[in-house]
Amino acid sequence: MATDKVAETVIVGSYVEMETEGKANDMKTRFSKFLWHGGSVYDAWFSCASNQVAQVLLTLPYSFSQLGMLSGICFQLFYGLLGSWTAYLISILYVEYRTRKEREKVDFRNHVIQWFEVLDGLLGKYWRNVGLAFNCTFLLFGSVIQLIACASNIYYINDNLDKRTWTYIFGACCATTVFIPSFHNYRIWSFLGLIMTTYTAWYLTIASLLHGQVEGVKHSGPTKIVLYFTGATNILYTFGGHAVTVEIMHAMWKPQKFKAIYLLATLYVLTLTLPSGAAVYWAFGDMLLDHSNAFALLPRSSSRDMAVILMLIHQFITFGFACTPLYFVWEKAIGMHGCKSLCKRAAARLPVVIPIWFLAIIFPFFGPINSTVGSLLVSFTVYIIPALAHMFTFKSSAARENAVEQPPKYMGRWVGTFVINTFVVVWVLIVGFGFGGWASVTNFVHQIDTFGLFTKCYQCPPSTLPPPLPHVNATAAPPPLRHPHNHTHTP
Numbered sequence: 001m002a003t004d005k006v007a008e009t010v011i012v013g014s015y016v017e018m019e020t021e022g023k024a025n026d027m028k029t030r031f032s033k034f035l036w037h038g039g040s041v042y043d044a045w046f047s048c049a050s051n052q053v054a055q056v057l058l059t060l061p062y063s064f065s066q067l068g069m070l071s072g073i074c075f076q077l078f079y080g081l082l083g084s085w086t087a088y089l090i091s092i093l094y095v096e097y098r099t100r101k102e103r104e105k106v107d108f109r110n111h112v113i114q115w116f117e118v119l120d121g122l123l124g125k126y127w128r129n130v131g132l133a134f135n136c137t138f139l140l141f142g143s144v145i146q147l148i149a150c151a152s153n154i155y156y157i158n159d160n161l162d163k164r165t166w167t168y169i170f171g172a173c174c175a176t177t178v179f180i181p182s183f184h185n186y187r188i189w190s191f192l193g194l195i196m197t198t199y200t201a202w203y204l205t206i207a208s209l210l211h212g213q214v215e216g217v218k219h220s221g222p223t224k225i226v227l228y229f230t231g232a233t234n235i236l237y238t239f240g241g242h243a244v245t246v247e248i249m250h251a252m253w254k255p256q257k258f259k260a261i262y263l264l265a266t267l268y269v270l271t272l273t274l275p276s277g278a279a280v281y282w283a284f285g286d287m288l289l290d291h292s293n294a295f296a297l298l299p300r301s302s303s304r305d306m307a308v309i310l311m312l313i314h315q316f317i318t319f320g321f322a323c324t325p326l327y328f329v330w331e332k333a334i335g336m337h338g339c340k341s342l343c344k345r346a347a348a349r350l351p352v353v354i355p356i357w358f359l360a361i362i363f364p365f366f367g368p369i370n371s372t373v374g375s376l377l378v379s380f381t382v383y384i385i386p387a388l389a390h391m392f393t394f395k396s397s398a399a400r401e402n403a404v405e406q407p408p409k410y411m412g413r414w415v416g417t418f419v420i421n422t423f424v425v426v427w428v429l430i431v432g433f434g435f436g437g438w439a440s441v442t443n444f445v446h447q448i449d450t451f452g453l454f455t456k457c458y459q460c461p462p463s464t465l466p467p468p469l470p471h472v473n474a475t476a477a478p479p480p481l482r483h484p485h486n487h488t489h490t491p
Contacts, residue, residue, distance in 0.1 A: 038185075039251050039253040040253065041252070041254075041257050041261065043186075043190065044249070044258060044261050045265055046193075046194055047190045047248050048087075048241075048245075048248065048261055048262050048265035049194050049268050050190045050194040050197065050317065050318075051190075051193075051241050051318060051321045052239065052265060052266065053238075053269050054146070054149075054241075054314060054318040055146060055149035055153075055311070055315055056237065056238045056370060057197060057200060057204070057276060057294075058153075058200075058293050058294045058295060059234060059293070059294075059370055060072075060076075060234070060238065060276065060277035061276070061277050061280035061281050061288050061294045062234070062291070062292040063230075063231035063232075063234045063277070064221070064231070064277050064281035065221050065281055065285065065289050066221055066222065066231030067222055067227075067228060068222045069282075071228070072231070072235070072277060073278065075231075075232050075235045076235055076273055076274060076277075077270070079235050079236050079238070080239045080266045080267075080270055081266075082239070082383065082428075083239035083240055083241075083262070083266060084239075084262050084266050085420065086382055086383050086386045086387060087245055087262035088259055088260075088262065088263070089387060089389075089421070090115070090245045090246060090386050091249060091258045091259050091262075092259070092405045093118050093122060093386070093389060093390060093393060094113065094118055094245075094246050094250075094258075095255060095404050096122065096393065096403065096404050097121045097122055098255070099404045100121065108250075110338055111338070112182060112247060112250055112328050112337075113246060113247075113250045114135075114246055114247060114325060115131055115135055115243070116128045116129075116131045116132035116135060116329075118246060119389060122389070122393045123392055123393060127389065127392075130385065131381075131389075132329070134377060134380045134385065135325070135381050136326060137377055138243050138373065138381045138382075139243055139244075139322050139323070139325055140326065140359070141373045141377065142373070143174075143322040143323050143326070143356045144356050144360045145369055145373065146174070146315045146318050146322065147171055147319070147357065147360035148363075148364050149311075150170040150174075150315050150316070151163040151164070151166035151167040151360075151364065152295075152364075153293070153295060153312055153315070154170070154308065154312060156293075156295045156300075156304070157305055157309070164361060164364065167357075167360050167361055168361075170316075171356075171357035171360065173316065174316055174323075174353070175353045175357075177316075177319060177320035177324070178327065178345075178346040178347075178349040178352075178353065179342065179346045180320055180324065182251060182324065182328075183247050183248055183321075183324060186317070186320070186321070189320070190317070192313070192317070193313075193317045196311065196313060196314040197311075198272060199306070199310055200310055200314075201272035201273070201275070202272075203304070203306075204276040204294055204298070205279040205280075206279075207298050207303065207304065208276075208279040208280045208282065208283040208298070209279055209283070211298065211299070213283055213284075214283065214285070217285040217286075218285045218286045219282075219285045219286070220286055221286070226439045227439070227443075228439070229435045229436045229438070230368070230443045231371070232432075232436060233371045233372075233374040233379075233432060233436035233437075234371040235374075236374045236375070236378060236379065236428075236432050237370050237373060237374025237378050239266060239269075240378035240379075240381070240383065241382075243325070243378075243381050243382060244322070244325055245258075247324065247325050247328070256405075259405075276294075280297070283297075323352065323353070327352055330351070330352050331345065331349070334348060336348045368443050368444050371440040371443065371444075372441060372443075374436065374440070375432055375433055375436035375437040375441075376433070376437055376440070376441075379428045379433040379437075383424055383425075383428040383432065384424070384425050384428055384429060384433075387425050388421070388425060390417070390421055391418055391421050391422075394414070400414055
């Protein structure tokens with residue numbers, strides 16, 4: 001059906017860009033737009049909140065067992081504030097970059113701005129290359145983690161297949177995200193994803209409290225410095241989910257309204273992560289050191305099965321969130337980003353999924369891989385680079401005077417902002433990357449030494465051997481286990 005063209009105003013900084021959108025005249029088109037095409041403040045909030053928790057919700061009790069209750073709570077609050085601050089910095093840099101370009105009459109209607117382009121436009125090619133390398137590597141392993149989480153979760157409903165086989169299956173399922181054009185089209189998915197994680201978080205909380213403490217429960221954490229900093233970097237990773245902040249902002253109709261969205265999303269996420277992590281750790285204590293997935297300790301029930309299914313769907317959504325920026329980078333590299341054919345773009349995106357699939361099969365270490373990615377990649381991508389980029393962008397007095405967004409007065413204006421940025425860089429470099437990197441890599445190498453690469457069923461419970469049949473020779477080798485004995489003790 002024909003549509004009438006109307007102008008929609010998008011204000012970025014002090015420049016006004018006019019974008020054309022179709023005004024739907026039939027109910028089917030309106031309903032499709034309601035579910036599919038989102039760019040409001042609420043869409044951005046749902047995207048940030050939904051993308052922030054994901055499978056990390058299931059590993060936070062594991063982090064509590066490494067850190068202890070008090071440190072687990074304190075680190076969540078601390079990194080939640082730190083992550084909200086750097087998300088704010090990224091939003092300021094995005095608005096600054098886009099405003100400068102739009103004053104030069106650059107048209108972004110058929111182009112998605114990404115973080116490395118913001119760095120390139122504000123600070124040059126060296127910053128662009130560093131930002132691109134860290135961001136793409138982080139998003140790559142972020143997608144890998146989602147596949148590992150899918151296989152780990154489904155195993156607690158159906159253990160007829162090992163986790164590696166489930167990774168093959170879910171890799172094929174997640175490859176269908178190549179058909180989702182951009183973050184405009186995640187409206188209904190973001191909304192549903194947040195409902196799913198909310199249900200799962202409160203299921204973990206209530207089920208743990210109803211279950212009560214296991215007999216002889218111990219809460220000995222923290223006991224080793226390796227465990228302590230491994231748990232801390234997993235929480236750093238939890239609140240470092242804004243590697244896709246620029247893409248989410250670009251999908252907004254009014255990106256300048258993003259500034260407080262990530263903080264509000266973080267506050268909601270804390271209402272999910274703090275009760276669930278504390279309750280599961282209270283109930284199971286040190287048992288979590290050998291079970292990085294919280295589902296492993298809770299008894300089988302219809303409520304748990306529902307939580308597993310909802311998390312599987314949410315991890316599919318989060319896989320799309322992490323992969324979509326990689327799709328954009330790949331499209332730009334091969335000259336397909338401006339293509340209007342959805343099928344051609346989807347076919348061009350498929351090579352991005354293959355290495356993700358392969359890496360998930362090589363390193364299926366649910367839990368330890370979160371900490372490793374957090375210390376080595378998130379520390380730079382989400383915390384250090386945005387803080388440094390903000391300081392270097394506005395280091396001259398002229399840049400500060402002409403800035404599109406001035407720092408708030410309650411933050412101490414420019415002096416206060418530079419002090420906070422310096423603290424973020426020093427803290428994350430020493431604690432997150434330094435101590436956290438050492439601890440996480442040590443733990444990760446231990447997983448490789450214990451299980452090996454390409455392990456079929458990481459941390460699966462051992463199967464009970466069947467009794468020998470009467471005609472079987474007693475000296476013969478026993479039949480093989482259905483699943484290898486993958487129980488381990490973290491160093």
